[in-house]
Amino acid sequence: MKRRGTNPAHSGLHWANLLTCLPRQFRHFYLLRWPLWYRQCCPLPAMPSGVICVRPQGVHLPSPDHFTETIERRVYDMTMRSSGSAAALTVVLAVLAAPANADDRPDSHAPIGVMADHTHKAGEVMVSYRFMHMDMGGTRKGTMAIDPDTIATTVPNRFFGRPGQPPTLRVVPLEMRTDMHMIGVMYAPVDWVTLMAMGSYVSKSMSHRTYRGGMGTNDLGGFTTAPDGFGDTSLAAIFPIKKTHDFEFSVKAGVSIPTGSTTRTAQVLTPMNMQPTLRLPYAMQLGSGTWDLQPGATVSKRSGPWGWGAQYAGTIRTGTNREGYRLGDSHVATAWVSRRFAPWISASLRVSGRTTGNIRGIDPMIVAPVQTADPANYGGERLDVHFGTNLIGTGGGLKGLRLGMELGLPIVQDLNGPQMEGNWMLTLGVQKAF
Ligand SMILES: [Cu+2]
Numbered sequence: 001m002k003r004r005g006t007n008p009a010h011s012g013l014h015w016a017n018l019l020t021c022l023p024r025q026f027r028h029f030y031l032l033r034w035p036l037w038y039r040q041c042c043p044l045p046a047m048p049s050g051v052i053c054v055r056p057q058g059v060h061l062p063s064p065d066h067f068t069e070t071i072e073r074r075v076y077d078m079t080m081r082s083s084g085s086a087a088a089l090t091v092v093l094a095v096l097a098a099p100a101n102a103d104d105r106p107d108s109h110a111p112i113g114v115m116a117d118h119t120h121k122a123g124e125v126m127v128s129y130r131f132m133h134m135d136m137g138g139t140r141k142g143t144m145a146i147d148p149d150t151i152a153t154t155v156p157n158r159f160f161g162r163p164g165q166p167p168t169l170r171v172v173p174l175e176m177r178t179d180m181h182m183i184g185v186m187y188a189p190v191d192w193v194t195l196m197a198m199g200s201y202v203s204k205s206m207s208h209r210t211y212r213g214g215m216g217t218n219d220l221g222g223f224t225t226a227p228d229g230f231g232d233t234s235l236a237a238i239f240p241i242k243k244t245h246d247f248e249f250s251v252k253a254g255v256s257i258p259t260g261s262t263t264r265t266a267q268v269l270t271p272m273n274m275q276p277t278l279r280l281p282y283a284m285q286l287g288s289g290t291w292d293l294q295p296g297a298t299v300s301k302r303s304g305p306w307g308w309g310a311q312y313a314g315t316i317r318t319g320t321n322r323e324g325y326r327l328g329d330s331h332v333a334t335a336w337v338s339r340r341f342a343p344w345i346s347a348s349l350r351v352s353g354r355t356t357g358n359i360r361g362i363d364p365m366i367v368a369p370v371q372t373a374d375p376a377n378y379g380g381e382r383l384d385v386h387f388g389t390n391l392i393g394t395g396g397g398l399k400g401l402r403l404g405m406e407l408g409l410p411i412v413q414d415l416n417g418p419q420m421e422g423n424w425m426l427t428l429g430v431q432k433a434f
Contacts (some may be wrong), residue, residue: 111404112404174222227280236252252294256315293316353381
């Protein structure tokens, strides 16, 4: 028998056994297709250990989960097809490595910017750390850019009439950076639910230009406010409604606990050249101040080297916070495709659409001639594209360690009020399951 096309380093004894016990037409097909399969799928070390016996009467396997859609899956399919005509057939696969698991693939997790996309098996624990950076700069009203001089001379100040408040906005935000560190733990007490907890530490920084006096475009100077501290904490339960080796549909019930501050203050520069310490506007606070419901649903599927998925994630605010307002609800819909290039790396392309509602109510302590102090200048719609990669360690001390990166860029932004626009965001994350 010719072994043209097999890789001697990987075929050896086991594959010789497999091939010689298969029917002729199967052998032929298998040999012809082998190089293609070899390129497409995880090589042998990712395949199941133990014995797979296929007989016309039935199949005995370690567990259905041990099927990935790669070689052993196709061996199984073709064997089942040919077994009707063949005599009793036994295929013995005695392979080298630890049990294959769909979770050993880089693309079995969504791009790192997507949270709560998967569930775990009973007893599994996963810890994760994510770093997220968001960079904003410039201002839009609707979809149109608006420059600082125009804001300072034409946009009305909602606090005009109170002592010291000019008729137009005289402080204009120029740039904003947000860094978030997120620590998450997932734990599945049973197969049908995975519990998740995530805490965050947030650093924000916003630079501003202050215009001198009540009119004109004379630049008085600039200042930066930079609060940091713990953000809100989320708890969730994810239920896998349907889960197979290459498909998962899950729904999430979550709640966000208001552990982040809504009362941070900082020193500012006023148009009258004073430097009081004021409560920071809504965008610069670290939490929502309300208990928020976070429902979600995720579907994902893999086929050969390709994968795709989609998710809905909502944040529904409940009640009004102690300061007298409620942030807008947000709804995010996202979809991605991924392509695996090797057992340890996949790349992804994702789009996400987000709609965010207005702030309801007002914090009476937030008063300033700046767009961020007006609750009407929050919320809007945006569409982003994200380029990502997932890596997974396949051996040694790095085995099972995941690393994800994703860069997001806005395509469309339609923002309420004059509001700062997004420039780019970066998410880095590591995950490890035990
Ligand atoms: Cu997990």
